[in-house]
Amino acid sequence: MRVGLFVTCLVDLMRPRIGFAALRLLEQAGCEVVVPLSQTCCGQPAYNSGDRSAARALAEKVLREFEGVDYLVAPSGSCAGMIRTHYPALFAGDGELAARAASLGARTYELTDFLVNVAHLEHVPGDFRGTVTYHDSCSGLRELGVKDQPRQLLARMPGVRLEEMPAAEECCGFGGTFAVKFGDVSARLAEKKCAHIQATGADAVVLGDLGCMLHIEGRLRRMGDDKTRVLHIAEVLAGEAG
Amino acid sequence: MEVRSMHFKARAGAAVRDARLQAKLASAKGLFVEGRRRGIQDIDFEATRRAGEAIRNRVLQDLDLWLERFEQEATKRGATVLWARDGAEVCRLVVDIARRHGVKKAIKSKSMLSEEAGLNQALEAAGVQPVETDLGEYILQINGNEPPSHIIAPVIHKTKEEVAELFERVHHRPRKREISEMTREAREMLRSHFLTADMGISGANFLVAETGSVALVTNEGNGRMVTTLPRVHVAIAGIEKVIPTLEDLATLMRLLPRSATGQAISNYFSLLTGTRAAGEGDGPEHMYYVLVDNGRANLVGGEFQDMLRCIRCGACMNHCPVYQTVGGHPYGWVYFGPMGSVLTPLYAGLENALDLPHAATLCNQCGVVCPVRIPLPELLRKLREKQVERGLRPWQERLALKLWAWTAQRPALYALAARLGARYLKWLAHGQDRIRVLGLAPAWTASRDLPAPEGKTFRELYGARQDGGR
Numbered sequence A: 001m002r003v004g005l006f007v008t009c010l011v012d013l014m015r016p017r018i019g020f021a022a023l024r025l026l027e028q029a030g031c032e033v034v035v036p037l038s039q040t041c042c043g044q045p046a047y048n049s050g051d052r053s054a055a056r057a058l059a060e061k062v063l064r065e066f067e068g069v070d071y072l073v074a075p076s077g078s079c080a081g082m083i084r085t086h087y088p089a090l091f092a093g094d095g096e097l098a099a100r101a102a103s104l105g106a107r108t109y110e111l112t113d114f115l116v117n118v119a120h121l122e123h124v125p126g127d128f129r130g131t132v133t134y135h136d137s138c139s140g141l142r143e144l145g146v147k148d149q150p151r152q153l154l155a156r157m158p159g160v161r162l163e164e165m166p167a168a169e170e171c172c173g174f175g176g177t178f179a180v181k182f183g184d185v186s187a188r189l190a191e192k193k194c195a196h197i198q199a200t201g202a203d204a205v206v207l208g209d210l211g212c213m214l215h216i217e218g219r220l221r222r223m224g225d226d227k228t229r230v231l232h233i234a235e236v237l238a239g240e241a242g
Numbered sequence B: 001m002e003v004r005s006m007h008f009k010a011r012a013g014a015a016v017r018d019a020r021l022q023a024k025l026a027s028a029k030g031l032f033v034e035g036r037r038r039g040i041q042d043i044d045f046e047a048t049r050r051a052g053e054a055i056r057n058r059v060l061q062d063l064d065l066w067l068e069r070f071e072q073e074a075t076k077r078g079a080t081v082l083w084a085r086d087g088a089e090v091c092r093l094v095v096d097i098a099r100r101h102g103v104k105k106a107i108k109s110k111s112m113l114s115e116e117a118g119l120n121q122a123l124e125a126a127g128v129q130p131v132e133t134d135l136g137e138y139i140l141q142i143n144g145n146e147p148p149s150h151i152i153a154p155v156i157h158k159t160k161e162e163v164a165e166l167f168e169r170v171h172h173r174p175r176k177r178e179i180s181e182m183t184r185e186a187r188e189m190l191r192s193h194f195l196t197a198d199m200g201i202s203g204a205n206f207l208v209a210e211t212g213s214v215a216l217v218t219n220e221g222n223g224r225m226v227t228t229l230p231r232v233h234v235a236i237a238g239i240e241k242v243i244p245t246l247e248d249l250a251t252l253m254r255l256l257p258r259s260a261t262g263q264a265i266s267n268y269f270s271l272l273t274g275t276r277a278a279g280e281g282d283g284p285e286h287m288y289y290v291l292v293d294n295g296r297a298n299l300v301g302g303e304f305q306d307m308l309r310c311i312r313c314g315a316c317m318n319h320c321p322v323y324q325t326v327g328g329h330p331y332g333w334v335y336f337g338p339m340g341s342v343l344t345p346l347y348a349g350l351e352n353a354l355d356l357p358h359a360a361t362l363c364n365q366c367g368v369v370c371p372v373r374i375p376l377p378e379l380l381r382k383l384r385e386k387q388v389e390r391g392l393r394p395w396q397e398r399l400a401l402k403l404w405a406w407t408a409q410r411p412a413l414y415a416l417a418a419r420l421g422a423r424y425l426k427w428l429a430h431g432q433d434r435i436r437v438l439g440l441a442p443a444w445t446a447s448r449d450l451p452a453p454e455g456k457t458f459r460e461l462y463g464a465r466q467d468g469g470r
C-alpha cells in the first residue's frame, strides 16, 4: 500500500518531529511511504480567507503531487479535512479537475483514522507513561469524524491513562487567521480550554493538529503553566525515537 | 435599527474584559446547551432535521407561489395582506394602519422584523405609543431602548440585580429580590397597557399557506394577549416565513422549541387564523399581515439561499464559541452569532459588516446543531470570498496573502523561505522553548507565547536522511 505523507506546512516549519513520528507509524503499519518534497501547503489559509483562486492553485499542486498514491495521509485533521471535504467543493462542476479532486479526497485520511480504519495498526510503539487528556480539534471531529480513533490507539499503550476533560469537543479558539484577527477573543477561548485541561490534572494534553497545539501551549505557558505538556498524537504513539 | 457592526472588533475586545458579562454568558451557555442536549433525545432528531430542511427547501423553490397561496387563504378569512419592500415601507404601512383605526397605543410581542425596520421610533414619531410586552423586550425598552443581545432571550446579558435596580428606578417601587417578584411587578405595570391598547403588533414564527394562519411560539403568554385583546392585530413577517401545510408546521414545531430551549413544546403556542368571526369570543376586528422583503428576495436562487431556511431558534449562537465569549452586542444589529454574521452583511450591506464573516473559527458547531441544516461556516466563507472579489479586505492582508500563495507555488523558493523562517524564529526564542514577543504577529503574542520551532524544517531533515541512507 503506497501512502503519500502530507507533512503540512506547519509541521515542516515548526515541528519536524511530528512528521517523522507519522512516517514511523505508517511504516510500522506496513505502508510504503512516499514524501513528495515539492509539497508546501494545502491552501487552507487562502481558502478560509476568501481567496479562491490562490486556494485552487495550491490545491491543483497537491492533486498533481499525490496523484500516484493509494492514500494521502496527514498528521492533521484540518489539512486532511481541507483535501477531503473542501477540494471537491473547490472544483465542483470543473470536469476533469472535479473528478481528480473527488478521487484524491476519497483517498485522504487523518493519521489516526488511517491507522485504525485502513492500515489496522496492531502494535503501538510509543512508551509514554502518564495521564493524558485528549482535545478533539474541530475539523478532524466535525468534518472527518475523528473521535474514537486516537482514543483507541492510546488505549493500546499500557503506560497511558486517559482522563477526559469537560467539553473536549469545544473549539480551542485557534481558527487559523482568526487567532490574530481577533487575538483577544481567540486567547480567551484558549483560556477556557486550558482551564478544562488543567482540571483533569493530566501530565499532557494530546491532540492531532499543530495549529491548535501552538495556540494551547502558547496560552498555557503565558498563564504560567510550565508543567502541562502539549503533545501531538503522532509523537505519543510513535515514541521519543520518532 | 442602525447598523453598528463595523465596531465588532473593539466591542468584542471590551466584552472579553467584562468580568460580569463573562459570568452571565457562562451560565446562559450552560442552560441552553445542556437544555438542547437533553431536549432532542426523545425524538429521532437527525431524521426530523432532514425533514425540516426539506420542507424549507420546498418552500424556497416556489416562494412566490406559496406566498400567493398564503395571501389568498388569509384574505378569504378576513385578513388584509400588505407587502413591504424594506424597513421604511414597513414603518409607513404600520403607521398608516394605526392612523386609519385611530390607534393611540400599540402593544407588541416579540418581532425581529420590527427591529430590522426600527418600527418603534416610527410609531412614536407618528404619535402612537409602542409598548413592548415580552419581558425581555420590555426591560430593554424601559432602559432607554437598549439593543437586544440574543434573538430569543434579548436580555441574556443582564443580571437579575441589574434588572431589579432598573425596575426600582423606573417603576418607583421598592427593590425586588426574586425573579418571580420582578415578573409580577412587570405584569402589573403592563396590565393597563394590555387593556387600553388599540392595536397589537406581533411577529410570526411561521405563516401557514394552506390556511392563511400565523403561528406564534412564546413562553410568556403575552403574544396571546397582544393578538387577541386589541381591535387591530398586525403581524409582521419576513417573506421566507411561509410554509405549505399544517402538517409541515407540526414537523417544524418538533424542531424549534427543542433547538431553542430544549423544550418539547413552548409554554404557549398560538395558531391564529383571520379576524373574529360571528359568535367567536375573542380575536381582532381587523387583521393585517405585513410581509417584508428587506433583502430576502435577492437571496432566492442564489448562493446564499440556504440561509432563508432559518427558523430563528438561536441554537447556532448558543453553541458558538465566539458568541459565548463576546455576547450579542458586538454583532451590532438585530441578529447575532453565526446566523447574524451571515444575515447582517446580506441585509445591511457587505461593506457595513466587514468583521462579521471573519468573526468565526469555522469550528462548525453551528452547522452541527442547526435544526434545518444550514451550512453556516460555508456561507461565512462565501461572504469572505465576496469581500475579496469586491476588494473590501485591507491591502496589507491582500498583499501578505498574495505573497505567501505565490511563494507556496514555488517549492524551491518556499523551502528556502521556510528554512530561514524556522531559523529566525528559533533565534528569536533566545535558547528558550518559547517566543514572548513577535513583531510579525503582535496580536498573537499579546496574550500567548509562541512555542519555538525546532530550528530546521522537516524537508531539510528528511532530505539529509535520504542522502545519508543512500
Ligand code: SF4
Pocket: B259, B309, B310, B311, B312, B313, B314, B315, B316, B317, B339, B369, B370, B371, B372, B373, B374
Ligand atoms: S441558522 Fe439554524 S441554528 Fe441558527 S437560528 Fe437559524 S435555524 Fe436556528
